[in-house]
Amino acid sequence: MVSIDHVAHKILTYFPYVLVLIDMRFQGVKCGKDGSVDNHMEMGKKLLAAGQLADALSHFHAAVDRDPQNYMAYYRRATVFLAMGKSKSALPDLSRVIELKPDFTSARLQRGNLLLKQGKLDEAESDFKKVTCVWDVTSREMRAECFIQMGEMGKAISDLKAASKLKNDNTQAFYKLSTIYYNLGDHEMSLNEVRECLKLDPDHKQCYSHYKQVKKLNKQIQAAEEFIQEQRYEDAVSKYEAVMTTEPNVQHFLLLAKERICHQASRAISVCSEVLKSSPANVNVLKDRAEAYLQDEQYEEAVKDYETAAKHSEGDRHIKEGLERAQRLLKQSQKRDYYKILGVKRTAQKKEIIRAYRKLAQQWHPDNFQDPEEKKKAEKKFIDIAQAKEVLTDPEMRTKFDHGEDPMDPESQQGHHHHHFHGGFHGFQGFNPFGSGPFNFKFNFN
Numbered sequence: 034m035v036s037i038d039h040v041a042h043k044i045l046t047y048f049p050y051v052l053v054l055i056d057m058r059f060q061g062v063k064c065g066k067d068g069s070v071d072n073h074m075e076m077g078k079k080l081l082a083a084g085q086l087a088d089a090l091s092h093f094h095a096a097v098d099r100d101p102q103n104y105m106a107y108y109r110r111a112t113v114f115l116a117m118g119k120s121k122s123a124l125p126d127l128s129r130v131i132e133l134k135p136d137f138t139s140a141r142l143q144r145g146n147l148l149l150k151q152g153k154l155d156e157a158e159s160d161f162k163k164v165t166c167v168w169d170v171t172s173r174e175m176r177a178e179c180f181i182q183m184g185e186m187g188k189a190i191s192d193l194k195a196a197s198k199l200k201n202d203n204t205q206a207f208y209k210l211s212t213i214y215y216n217l218g219d220h221e222m223s224l225n226e227v228r229e230c231l232k233l234d235p236d237h238k239q240c241y242s243h244y245k246q247v248k249k250l251n252k253q254i255q256a257a258e259e260f261i262q263e264q265r266y267e268d269a270v271s272k273y274e275a276v277m278t279t280e281p282n283v284q285h286f287l288l289l290a291k292e293r294i295c296h297q298a299s300r301a302i303s304v305c306s307e308v309l310k311s312s313p314a315n316v317n318v319l320k321d322r323a324e325a326y327l328q329d330e331q332y333e334e335a336v337k338d339y340e341t342a343a344k345h346s347e348g349d350r351h352i353k354e355g356l357e358r359a360q361r362l363l364k365q366s367q368k369r370d371y372y373k374i375l376g377v378k379r380t381a382q383k384k385e386i387i388r389a390y391r392k393l394a395q396q397w398h399p400d401n402f403q404d405p406e407e408k409k410k411a412e413k414k415f416i417d418i419a420q421a422k423e424v425l426t427d428p429e430m431r432t433k434f435d436h437g438e439d440p441m442d443p444e445s446q447q448g449h450h451h452h453h454f455h456g457g458f459h460g461f462q463g464f465n466p467f468g469s470g471p472f473n474f475k476f477n478f479n
Contacts, residue, residue, distance in 0.1 A: 070100045074109065081113055089113050104133040108140055120147050142172050145179065154183045170200045177209070186213055197229075204230045208240050211247065218285025220251045250279050250286065257293065270294050292318060301325030316346045323355060328379065332363035361437020369442075371421035371434060379435070383426055390422035 077092035093110035096103060111126035124147050130140040145160030161176035173196040180189035190213060197206035207230035214223035224247045230240035257272035273290040280286045288308065295305040295318055305322035309315060323338035339356035346352060372379055375389040397415045402408040420441050424430045430440040 070096050070103060070106070073099070074103075074106060077109055077113075081109070081116070086113055086117050090117070102133060104130045104137065104140075107133070108137070111140075111143070115143075120150065123147065138169075138172075142175060146175055149175070149179050149182060152182075154179060158183065170196050170203065173199065174206065181213070186217060189213060202233050204233050204237050204240060207233070208237070208243065211240070211243060215243070215247060216283055216285070218283065218289065220247060220254060220286075223247045224251050246280075250276060253279060254289075261293075288312070295321050302329065314345045316342045316349070316352075319345075320352065320355065323359065327359060327362060330366065330379070332359055332366055335359040336363055358436055362435075365434075365437045365439065369417070369439060371424050374417050374421040375425065377425075381425075386422065386425045390418060393418045394422075 073092040073096040077089045077096065080086075080089035080092065090110065090113045093106055093113060096106035097110060100106060107126040108130045111123040111130065114120070114123035114126065124144065127140050127144040127147070130137055131144065134140075141160050141163055145157045148154075148157035148160065157179045158176075161172065161179055173192045177189045177192035177196065180186070180192065190210060193206045193210050193213075197203045197210070200206070207226050211223045211226035211230065214220075214226060224244075227240050227244045227247055230237055231244060234240070253272050253276045257269045257276070260266070260269035260272060270293075273293045276290045277287055288311075291304055291308045292315075295301050295308055301321055302325045305318050305325065308318050309322070312318065319338045319342035323335045323342070326332070326335035326338060336356065336359045339352055339359055342352050343349070343356060372381070375386060375393065377386055377389050381389075394415065397411050397418060399408050399411045399415060402411045424434055424440055427440075433440050
């Protein structure tokens, strides 16, 4: 892919020679005070057209010395300086031309180009804005380059779109538009613009190469989103990993892929942490990682993430509810944990819970023990196992427990209201990690 800077450099390199041709229209203009100035101007033009730059420069020096108010003498001398690669010498002459004749569009446009090349973006923008030929393709394209250098991509897009309409076969404008949209992370608009380029010239090397890249990336992103709609989350993650391989340099696409992968519970903590290194105030990712921490029973870390998210998004009801739930689960973890009693994960299904219960109940049945102390210990263990099974196989009680309440503890029930937590944690196949908006989700186990 050819960089915008390279294209701008090429345009700036050839522009002086274009001006030489344009300025031939001024051949009959009488700007001097006497015939000697006119003679020097005429000879200078002929020598310039013949490529004899040093000789042409001598004549324009003489014309300026004899008539310091002759704006065309300064302009033609500036043209020679540019053709000789002496842009620093050309700039004062162009400024003098504009001082003498403020409406000289060619001089102002050329000065804007030089200022742009020197990195004086504000001054260059000022010159480009004063160019009155709004229908001139070259001025539009030059101003677009200035906007690109200043990071004002919206204005650059506006000028390039105009340039693409002013010139019927402006493949370069479509190519630039496509690359700008691509670097902004808009793969669909990038694909549209590069297709317009190929309609004009199917063999355009830059556009065809860029088209293959954008088409591949666009296809991967669309496939990933379709997998999400079909609840094929592992396949979606694989596609977004492919996106990062296809385009490892454009941050917009990397961030998109990482945020979407972050929604996958099994990888959320590591991927979300990576995203938060570059975007520590990303509220959606903080919520996603908090939920992942809850799944991994890292309750203190979940509380911290929800508290951080709350600082950046005050009044967010989901953050408030998530923080309260994380705090209850943290407190509960310091007491009795029915999942740990049965040795199952919080995502365990009912069949898995019953299977674990039967194995442990058989192991700790009091009848298996003869020693009074061991029997007493087994009885307590057996009761805990039975209670764990009762709570975790009952949807309502399991929901309460998942919210940080202990249905078997009367004290835990005091002062608490009944909250529904998306149907509890059973039925893992219903998990939709991408379910709540473009970059936010809740862990749903319906």
